[in-house]
Amino acid sequence: MALSDDELKAAIIEKAKKAPKPQLYIKDFYKCDPDTKPRAIKNMANLLVREGELMFWSSGSTTMYARPDRIKNEEGDEGVN
Amino acid sequence: MAKHDTPLLDELESGPWPSFVSDIKRQAEKNPDCWDILGQLELSYKEKITHWKHGGIVGVFGYGGGIVGRYSDLPKMFPGVEHFHTVRVNQPASKYYSTENLRGICDLWEKHGSGMTNMHGSTGDMVLLGCRTEALEPFFWDLTHGMGQDLGGSGSNLRTPANCLGQSRCEWSCYDTEETCHHLTMHYQDEIHRPAFPYKFKFKFSGCPNDCVAAIARSDVAVIGTWRDDIRIDQAAVKEYVAGNFASNGGSHADGDWGAFDIQKEVIDLCPTECMWMEGGELKIDNAECTRCMHCINVLPRALRPGAQQGASICVGAKAPILDGAQFATLIVPFMEISADNEFENLIDFIETIWDWWMEVGKNRERVGETMQRVGLPTFIKVMGIEPIPQHVREPRSNPYVFWQDEEVPGGFERDVQEFRKKHAA
Numbered sequence: 001m002a003l004s005d006d007e008l009k010a011a012i013i014e015k016a017k018k019a020p021k022p023q024l025y026i027k028d029f030y031k032c033d034p035d036t037k038p039r040a041i042k043n044m045a046n047l048l049v050r051e052g053e054l055m056f057w058s059s060g061s062t063t064m065y066a067r068p069d070r071i072k073n074e075e076g077d078e079g080v081n
Numbered sequence: 082m083a084k085h086d087t088p089l090l091d092e093l094e095s096g097p098w099p100s101f102v103s104d105i106k107r108q109a110e111k112n113p114d115c116w117d118i119l120g121q122l123e124l125s126y127k128e129k130i131t132h133w134k135h136g137g138i139v140g141v142f143g144y145g146g147g148i149v150g151r152y153s154d155l156p157k158m159f160p161g162v163e164h165f166h167t168v169r170v171n172q173p174a175s176k177y178y179s180t181e182n183l184r185g186i187c188d189l190w191e192k193h194g195s196g197m198t199n200m201h202g203s204t205g206d207m208v209l210l211g212c213r214t215e216a217l218e219p220f221f222w223d224l225t226h227g228m229g230q231d232l233g234g235s236g237s238n239l240r241t242p243a244n245c246l247g248q249s250r251c252e253w254s255c256y257d258t259e260e261t262c263h264h265l266t267m268h269y270q271d272e273i274h275r276p277a278f279p280y281k282f283k284f285k286f287s288g289c290p291n292d293c294v295a296a297i298a299r300s301d302v303a304v305i306g307t308w309r310d311d312i313r314i315d316q317a318a319v320k321e322y323v324a325g326n327f328a329s330n331g332g333s334h335a336d337g338d339w340g341a342f343d344i345q346k347e348v349i350d351l352c353p354t355e356c357m358w359m360e361g362g363e364l365k366i367d368n369a370e371c372t373r374c375m376h377c378i379n380v381l382p383r384a385l386r387p388g389a390q391q392g393a394s395i396c397v398g399a400k401a402p403i404l405d406g407a408q409f410a411t412l413i414v415p416f417m418e419i420s421a422d423n424e425f426e427n428l429i430d431f432i433e434t435i436w437d438w439w440m441e442v443g444k445n446r447e448r449v450g451e452t453m454q455r456v457g458l459p460t461f462i463k464v465m466g467i468e469p470i471p472q473h474v475r476e477p478r479s480n481p482y483v484f485w486q487d488e489e490v491p492g493g494f495e496r497d498v499q500e501f502r503k504k505h506a507a
């Protein structure tokens with residue numbers, strides 16, 4: 001049984017709060033609910049960005065997701081466009 | 082007046098070719114921030130290390146792509162490039178502009194950014210180089226509301242699709258590359274503007290195997306026009322070429338003295354599959370052997386044309402050399418009809434089958450071509466629901482093993498791996 005939208009939202013937020021690193025790949029959220037299709041999880045993560053619960057963090061080539069309060073500055077990682 | 086001494090960069094102005102150093106100096110006379118680009122670059126040449134930091138949170142509201150954040154790690158020394166974000170603007174299909182539009186873009190960028198551009202980035206977008214974070218929203222407002230244009234893709238998004246100019250100017254185009262590119266760009270707006278995948282994903286559209294957008298080298302899905310019937314031959318025109326009355330290659334090499342045109346040497350002997358010959362004054366082609374390389378058509382454009390049954394070959398998995406070196410795309414579908422009549426349904430189904438699989442199986446920062454390589458082509462074509470065909474084979478067998486699935490063997494077979502592993506540990 002796939003999680004309901006609200007349960008999925010809560011699980012994604014929880015994961016973003018607890019993960020050891022503040023930035024998460026979209027794939028890290030797949031594990032929140034193995035019964036929901038990756039594209040549906042992506043859509044939910046992007047909705048959470050619009051709602052301000054998550055933010056995008058991009059190196060230029062790869063985009064990650066983070067809780068805004070866990071990101072302090074604008075330091076980059078390795079990577080290319 | 083130059084703000085920094087740049088002896089190393091100045092050397093790059095001494096050659097006979099155009100120099101980006103001269104360009105930046107010229108722009109710096111207008112926008113003094115640009116002196117700091119030169120200053121920082123000179124320092125990097127001296128220290129042999131970059132002073133750009135990158136990554137972060139810049140963007141415009143509602144979008145998760147289109148802007149690539151860049152900062153100087155020496156903002157005190159080079160305040161003009163403290164923030165130096167790159168903006169990607171979705172180019173019009175085939176890069177047709179009016180000069181009015183180009184002036185508009187340039188004026189907008191002088192107003193909000195450094196004024197420096199890179200036309201075009203290798204993704205295809207117009208690339209506007211260098212602005213501060215607080216300039217982004219006002220720029221975006223003017224771009225969308227004033228010019229009716231939009232950002233392109235970056236990060237883990239679908240990247241701005243690109244196409245050759247196709248049927249708008251080129252008689253060889255085997256499908257409407259512009260309509261296809263435009264339709265898919267509009268269809269996938271969400272994927273272009275917001276991250277959708279484990280990593281970047283690109284598709285590009287060329288109208289024929291000349292592949293003027295280099296789709297096969299640069300895109301995860303390359304849609305390359307082709308034909309499935311015979312090359313159309315006008316034998317009277319062949320005779321004119323042989324007699325030297327028509328310039329070969331449309332006259333493109335007419336400035337050199339290459340001697341008289343020799344169809345044997347310049348066409349037939351260069352056919353990669355050796356499938357052409359002259360017979361009774363006529364040019365013959367064994368079309369079953371033709372690999373659609375375009376060479377003969379390029380040399381004899383008035384005599385030869387692509388066949389009339391037109392569509393595209395779909396190749397998957399090209400990438401640039403970050404990990405494991407560069408890789409061309411692999412042929413997956415030799416012929417697909419590409420038509421606006423069904424809103425490109427076959428192509429869209431194909432793309433989404435890849436996405437559903439790659440999003441699940443692909444690792445973080447793994448291009449689909451790398452995922453394919455990891456699982457092997459037989460597994461990939463099975464995922465795509467495609468029957469193996471000779472065109473999938475690059476060379477005669479180098480792998481002596483054949484693996485059968487139970488449904489492929491009469492009577493099938495049952496195998497309980499767990500039961501087996503009890504006796505034979507893996």
Ligand code: HEM
Binds near residue numbers: 481
């Ligand atoms: C006409 C007779 C034979 C043919 C056509 C034949 C063919 C082959 C082929 C195609 C391979 C695979 C090579 C590869 O991995 O690329 C192979 C491997 C092998 N063959 Fe034969 N073979 C023959 C006779 C024999 C006999 C008589 C023996 C032993 C008494 C033998 C022992 C082996 C072994 C041990 C291997 C594995 C070698 C390895 O993996 O390094 N073969 N053979």
Ligand code: HEM
């Ligand atoms: C149905 C029976 C058998 C099958 C299907 C079979 C299959 C294979 C295969 C697929 C390999 C290559 C494995 C690899 O390269 O990783 C292999 C290797 C080998 N097999 Fe068998 N085999 C069978 C029976 C036997 C028997 C009965 C013997 C000897 C009494 C034998 C001796 C060998 C040897 C010496 C090798 C080479 C091992 C090596 O190169 O490291 N096989 N066999």
Ligand code: SF4
Binds near residue numbers: 251
């Ligand atoms: S790829 Fe082919 S169809 Fe497109 S512009 Fe080049 S030659 Fe013409």
Ligand code: SF4
Binds near residue numbers: 353366370371374375
């Ligand atoms: S297109 Fe290429 S392979 Fe085909 S006949 Fe012409 S030269 Fe030969």
